[in-house]
Amino acid sequence: MNRKMHKSCFVAILLSAIAIVAFGSTFFYWNRQNRTEEEFTIVTSFYPMYIAAENLTEGREGLVLKSLSEPQTGCLHDYQLTAADMKLLSTADVFVVNGGGIEEFLTDVAAQYPDLVIVDASQGLELLEDNGHAWMSVALHRQQLNNIARGLAEADPEYADLYRENYGIYDEKLKDLEQEQQEFAGDLAGEQIILFHEAYAYVARDYGMEVVYVMDLDEERQVSAGEVADVLRAIAEDDVKIVLAEEQYGKEMGDMVTRESDAKVYYLDTLVRGDYDKDSYLERMEANISIMRGLAK
Amino acid sequence: MIEMLQQFFQFDFMKRAFVAILVITPLLGILGTMIVHKRMAYFSDALGHSALTGIAIGVVLGITDTNLSMIIFAVVFALLLNAINRRALAATDTIISVFASCSTAVGLAILSMGGNFSKYSAILVGDILSITAEEIGYLLVIFVVTLIFWAVAVNTLNAISIHPTLAKSRHMNVRLIEDIFAVLIAVIVMLSIKWVGILLINALLILPAASSRNISENMREYHLYSVIFSLFSGVVGLFVSYYTNVATGPMIVIVASLIYFGTYLFGKNR
Numbered sequence: 001m002n003r004k005m006h007k008s009c010f011v012a013i014l015l016s017a018i019a020i021v022a023f024g025s026t027f028f029y030w031n032r033q034n035r036t037e038e039e040f041t042i043v044t045s046f047y048p049m050y051i052a053a054e055n056l057t058e059g060r061e062g063l064v065l066k067s068l069s070e071p072q073t074g075c076l077h078d079y080q081l082t083a084a085d086m087k088l089l090s091t092a093d094v095f096v097v098n099g100g101g102i103e104e105f106l107t108d109v110a111a112q113y114p115d116l117v118i119v120d121a122s123q124g125l126e127l128l129e130d131n132g133h134a135w136m137s138v139a140l141h142r143q144q145l146n147n148i149a150r151g152l153a154e155a156d157p158e159y160a161d162l163y164r165e166n167y168g169i170y171d172e173k174l175k176d177l178e179q180e181q182q183e184f185a186g187d188l189a190g191e192q193i194i195l196f197h198e199a200y201a202y203v204a205r206d207y208g209m210e211v212v213y214v215m216d217l218d219e220e221r222q223v224s225a226g227e228v229a230d231v232l233r234a235i236a237e238d239d240v241k242i243v244l245a246e247e248q249y250g251k252e253m254g255d256m257v258t259r260e261s262d263a264k265v266y267y268l269d270t271l272v273r274g275d276y277d278k279d280s281y282l283e284r285m286e287a288n289i290s291i292m293r294g295l296a297k
Numbered sequence: 298m299i300e301m302l303q304q305f306f307q308f309d310f311m312k313r314a315f316v317a318i319l320v321i322t323p324l325l326g327i328l329g330t331m332i333v334h335k336r337m338a339y340f341s342d343a344l345g346h347s348a349l350t351g352i353a354i355g356v357v358l359g360i361t362d363t364n365l366s367m368i369i370f371a372v373v374f375a376l377l378l379n380a381i382n383r384r385a386l387a388a389t390d391t392i393i394s395v396f397a398s399c400s401t402a403v404g405l406a407i408l409s410m411g412g413n414f415s416k417y418s419a420i421l422v423g424d425i426l427s428i429t430a431e432e433i434g435y436l437l438v439i440f441v442v443t444l445i446f447w448a449v450a451v452n453t454l455n456a457i458s459i460h461p462t463l464a465k466s467r468h469m470n471v472r473l474i475e476d477i478f479a480v481l482i483a484v485i486v487m488l489s490i491k492w493v494g495i496l497l498i499n500a501l502l503i504l505p506a507a508s509s510r511n512i513s514e515n516m517r518e519y520h521l522y523s524v525i526f527s528l529f530s531g532v533v534g535l536f537v538s539y540y541t542n543v544a545t546g547p548m549i550v551i552v553a554s555l556i557y558f559g560t561y562l563f564g565k566n567r
Contacts, residue, residue, distance in 0.1 A: 007512055007563075011522065014559040015529055018552060022533050030540045086308060 039064050040156055043092040045103050046076050047272045048135040049121060049148075053096050054278045055170045056149050060159050066092075075133075075199075075272050076102055086112070094119055094155045096148055100132025119151030133199035135271060137206050138178045138285060142171055177285055181206060187296035192238050194231065194263070196245035196253055199270050203244065207292065212238045217249045228256065235261045242295060246270050266291055305539060313433060314425045314492075314545070318531040320436045321489050322501075324443060326527030328482060329506030330519055331451075335458040337482075339390050340378065342499040343397035344483055347374045348490045349404030352417060357407060364432075364487070371483035374400060379479050383472075423494030425535065425545040435488055443481060450474050455516065493546040501546075504553035505530065511557070511564035526556050 039062040044050040050067040057063055068085050069076060089095060089109060097103045099122035110118060121144035122134050134140040149167035153160035189208035195201060198216045203209075213234040215227060234240065235257070243265045245254045254265035268291060269284045277283075306312055332341050348367050355366030374396070381392055408417050453474050456464040465471050482502075490498050509522035534549030541548075 010563050011512070011525070011560075014556065014563075015525075018555055018559075019529075019533060022537050022552065026537050026540045086310070090307075 040094075041066070041092045042094045042096060042152070043068055043088055045069070045095070045097040047274060048141075048281060049096050049098055050276070051274075051278060051281045052121070052135075052141075052145055052148055053152075054276070056145065056152060056163055056166045058166050058278070059162055060156075075270070076104070089113060089116065092116060094152065096121065096151070098122060098132060098135065098144070100125070100127050100134055101130065102132040117151070117155045119148055119155070121145075121147050123147055128201050128205065131198050131201055133202055133270070135281075136199045136202040138174055138181060139206065140202065141281075142174045142178065145171060145174065173282055177282065177289065180286075180289055181292070184293055184296040188292065191242060191295075192240050193242040193244060194234060194240050196243065196250040197270060199246075200244045200268060203268065203288070203292070209242075212240060215253070217246065217253060228253075231257065232260055235263045242266065244268055266295065268292075305536065310428075311539065313428055313430060314535060315532075317425065317428045317433050317436065317492065318535050319528070320433065320440055321485075322505075322527040322531035323524045324436070324440050324485060325489070325501050326505045326524040327443060327447060327520065328485060329502045329504075329527070330509070330523045331454055331458070331478065332482065332502055333506040333510060334455070338499065338503050339393050340375075340479075341482055341486060341502050343378070343393045344371055344375060344486050345490060345495050345498040346397050346401045347371050347404070348420065348487060348495055349408065349417075350374075350400040351404075351487065352420065353404040353407035364491075367487045367490075368484055371487045372480050375479040375483040376476060379476055420491065421495050422544050423490070423492045423497065423546040425492035425538075428492050432488065432491075439481075439484055439488060443485070446477060446481060450477070451516075454478060493549075494544075497546045497550050500550040500553065501527070501530075504550065504557050508553070508557040508560040511560035526553065530556065 040060070041064040042053055042057065044053050044065070044067050046067065046069045050065070053065055057065060066088060068088065090113065094117045095109065096119045097106060099106075099120035103109075106118070109116070122132060122140075124147070125134055125140055125143050127134055127140075134144060145167060149163045153163045156163075185207045191207075191209045192212050193204060193209050194213045194215075195204065195211055196215050196217045198214055201211060201214065204211045213231060215231055231253075235243075240263050243254065243257055243263050245251070245265050245267055247267045247269075250265075250267070254267070257263055258265055268288045271281060271284055271288075274280045274284070306315075332338060347370060351367030351370035352363045354370055355363035358366065360366050378393060378396060381396075382389055453464070453469050456467070456469060457471050457474065461471055486498055486502075489501075493501055505527035506519075506523045508526050509519050513519040513522055530549050530553040534552045535545055537543070537552075538545040538548035
């Protein structure tokens with residue numbers, strides 16, 4: 001009996017010792033973390049927003065800038081928030097989203113975190129119906145930047161001047177891009193085209209092109225034979241010469257169109273994947289523009 | 298401190314994870330006693346690795362719920378191992394090793410097709426936060442089944458592990474009981490592997506029971522301490538992992554290992 005008491009005593013001591021050490025050290029760790037969390041945390045929903053915020057916040061000290069989805073996730077249609085995402089958002093001060101229906105989970109987030117400041121980049125923009133890919137238009141992206149800069153200045157007034165200044169510098173570069181577009185936009189106006197990604201509807205609008213058919217090819221899209229026939233019929237009927245597609249998901253369909261018809265397929269970048277380089281948007285939009293310039297000739 | 302605890306239960310996924318821990322750790326603790334006792338540690342390890350094959354088969358057949366294909370494959374695999382073991386062509390550990398390597402290789406081969414293995418690498422380490430309410434329901438069912446089986450068969454199992462031939466001569470249905478036990482291990486391992494991870498599932502089965510064995514003198518103590526150790530490691534591990542951003546499975550195993558070393562020293566000096 002004595003020995004049994006001895007043993008349960010030992011177990012109790014062993015477990016409490018482990019518990020005390022574990023809880024104690026965790027508490028200290030957590031406490032220290034909480035103290036360092038007095039920094040300003042901005043979370044962006046996905047790639048174009050991250051790059052935008054990266055440019056606007058340059059030089060902001062003590063800033064934590066994080067993206068919700070990995071830079072390889074691409075567009076956020078049907079994106080499921082993970083536990084890590086929810087935890088990340090719980091530490092955020094500002095959440096920068098593209099808006100326009102791209103972030104379908106946004107209402108859930110707003111309900112879970114009533115205190116979180118959500119900056120909707122597409123607020124007040126003239127969007128196409130059911131299509132939130134506003135960053136594909138340089139003109140609209142400039143307005144998005146303006147919205148984000150204002151939102152940040154409001155949420156973090158101490159650095160408001162910095163955000164405004166950064167906005168001015170970045171907007172200058174975007175303005176150059178837009179002017180470049182306008183140089184040859186007239187040559188493309190009225191041209192009939194087919195799109196293999198709904199994001200390019202904004203490109204078409206920027207150049208005044210007429211979209212005769214849209215087939216939205218993305219991550220989960222399965223195309224039926226009937227749809228393929230529809231595309232080919234549309235090309236033949238309107239004598240379409242230009243198809244805009246995305247490399248990753250539109251390549252197979254694009255090859256097929258090249259084989260079966262006279263139309264040429266051009267691959268534009270949707271600007272939703274890439275590394276964290278802050279000039280990424282500028283460089284890749286430039287590449288898109290030079291493709292379009294080739295079309296104008 | 299209170300604020301810290303509040304934060305812990307702020308999210309639904311943490312509540313789910315906590316409930317899952319409360320259900321599954323006692324279960325692993327109970328099963329572990331007999332796995333250690335019957336020297337089946339290697340068997341349960343091989344079963345864990347067969348999860349990869351189960352997923353691969355599910356992917357090939359286009360089953361969306363890979364839970365199902367994992368469980369079916371693991372059950373078949375466990376029964377197969379038992380059957381071959383009875384023929385005793387070679388030492389048990391050799392046979393298990395041959396089959397485990399073969400099935401792991403097939404699983405890896407299929408899953409790595411097209412360079413896509415990274416999609417499945419989560420299963421190696423596990424993610425406790427991914428557990429759904431439905432899966433907790435399954436766990437509860439299996440928990441009840443295990444308790445019933447234990448109440449009926451624990452003495453038989455014990456007898457078999459001590460002396461199989463003697464048990465047989467006493468008209469015990471050695472084969473049936475062994476098979477049911479193997480199937481139970483298979484199902485439980487498959488249901489918990491998603492959040493503990495293939496690499497560590499066996500540690501959770503073995504460590505609490507092994508620690509308990511260090512200090513206990515009879516079956517009752519053996520079971521009691523195993524369950525206590527298992528539950529304790531689970532709760533403390535989950536708690537620490539949440540605040541320190543460490544994966545939960547490894548943290549639980551670290552706590553369980555500490556307990557093992559403690560009891561080992563105590564047992565040795567007794």
